[in-house]
Amino acid sequence: MTIDEAVAHEGPFDEALERFHRTGPEFEGWLSNHGPMAVEALARNGHDAQIHAWTDDYLNRLDERPRGLSPITPEGWRDPLGDPLRTGDWIDFFLREVRERPWRDVLDIWWPRLLPGIAAGATHGVIRVGHAVAALEVVENEPRIEEFGHALAYWAARWLPVxxxxxxxxxxxxxxxxxxxxxxxxxxxxxxxxxxxxxxxxxxxxxxxxxxxxxxxxxxxxxxxxxxxxxxxxxxxxxxxxxxxxxxxxxxxxxxxxxxxxxxxxxxxxxxxxxxxxxxxxxxxxxxxxxxxxxxxxxxxxxxxxxxxxxxxxxxxxxxxxxxxxxxxxxxxxxxxxxxxxx
Structure with a gap:
């Protein structure tokens, strides 16, 4: 199995993403949820057979997906930028975005907005986006598109300018x-x-x-x-x-x-x-x-x-x-x- 064939396999990897999307981007305070990033790397490098067991173990450490407080609008995104209390709102916002328009268009709009805050989550925001994009370039399906939305949401919620x-x-x-x-x-x-x-x-x-x-x-x-x-x-x-x-x-x-x-x-x-x-x-x-x-x-x-x-x-x-x-x-x-x- 080649690297691209491994990540294109729409079994363990995409199933793991669906499971991780029921969890939040952080746990135990500030610790980043690395699940989607790690399973993407495992799949792309030919270790998709290990994803189920790895995911089972890692999920035990995670918190539930946070709920929103107040919807974020396309015009009102600046004030909640970098506010981790709005993480649930950012997830809801970006899931709407990626469901309503092509993910590449969402990237085109939001990459320059988020880039000045590249230190978000100790750089985990941009790293998670990178893994999501790598997977989407091989196969575009619902779990991977939603992972892209979750990744952008984490970057926005923890946006930290340097x-x-x-x-x-x-x-x-x-x-x-x-x-x-x-x-x-x-x-x-x-x-x-x-x-x-x-x-x-x-x-x-x-x-x-x-x-x-x-x-x-x-x-x-x-x-x-x-x-x-x-x-x-x-x-x-x-x-x-x-x-x-x-x-x-x-x-x-x-x-x-x-x-x-x-x-x-x-x-x-x-x-x-x-x-x-x-x-x-x-x-x-x-x-x-x-x-x-x-x-x-x-x-x-x-x-x-x-x-x-x-x-x-x-x-x-x-x-x-x-x-x-x-x-x-x-x-x-x-x-x-x-x-x-x-x-």
């Missing part, structure tokens, strides 16, 4: 990531850490080279590649959170072929800002290098699926995509490191 960095330097992604300074106080959560991003951060992040027009998607993929490699030596700083420095730009890259030309550069800038912000928030004081047992992409995915951790599965998927682009064993080593660290 001052977008306008790259204007000459550094490649690896060098630019290396130069991003850590925030001073790493005791608290991501909102506290993002609030500490200052002029020193902006100056360092601006050294990234954005490239010429038409290169935006390739540059975003390079950001993901560099963040994957960074994880291999720095993931111990915060094994779970540093995953998102790579999975967020990976999600943006998945969506970019569907975007208008005028949305390409803002998407690149937002993706780089998200990666730089996560690195600044969680980078450790020192790197750690280690020997890894050589592995194939198939073995890495198999190990991640056997581990079962939602972040491990998503990061392994991102790392394998990086390996397919670069041929770098460092990408596969990074996935092994995530498994070792129990990300």
């Amino acid at each position: 001052p977008v960095v306008r790259p204007q330097g000459g550094a490649d992604p690896a060098a630019a990531i290396s130069g991003v300074p850590a925030v001073g106080d790493q005791r608290f959560g991501i909102r506290s850490r993002i609030a500490q991003l200052d002029d020193e951060f902006a100056s360092a992040a601006a050294k990234f080279a954005a490239g010429e027009p038409g290169q935006e998607r390739a540059k975003v993929e390079q950001i993901a590649d560099a963040a994957v490699a960074f994880y291999a030596t720095h993931g111990h700083g915060q094994p779970t959170m540093l995953v998102h420095a790579a999975t967020a730009p990976n999600a943006v890259a998945r969506v970019m072929p569907l975007l208008r030309p005028e949305h390409q550069r803002p998407s690149l800038e937002a993706a780089w800002t998200a990666t730089a912000a996560v690195v600044a928030a969680y980078r450790p004081a020192a790197e750690v290098s280690g020997q890894r047992v050589p592995a194939t992409p198939e073995e890495v995915i198999e190990s991640a699926a056997a581990h079962g951790g939602e972040h491990v599965i998503k990061f392994a998927d991102t790392a394998v995509r990086s390996y397919q682009r670069t041929g770098s064993a460092d990408a596969l080593a990074a996935a092994q490191r995530a498994i070792e660290l129990d990300a």
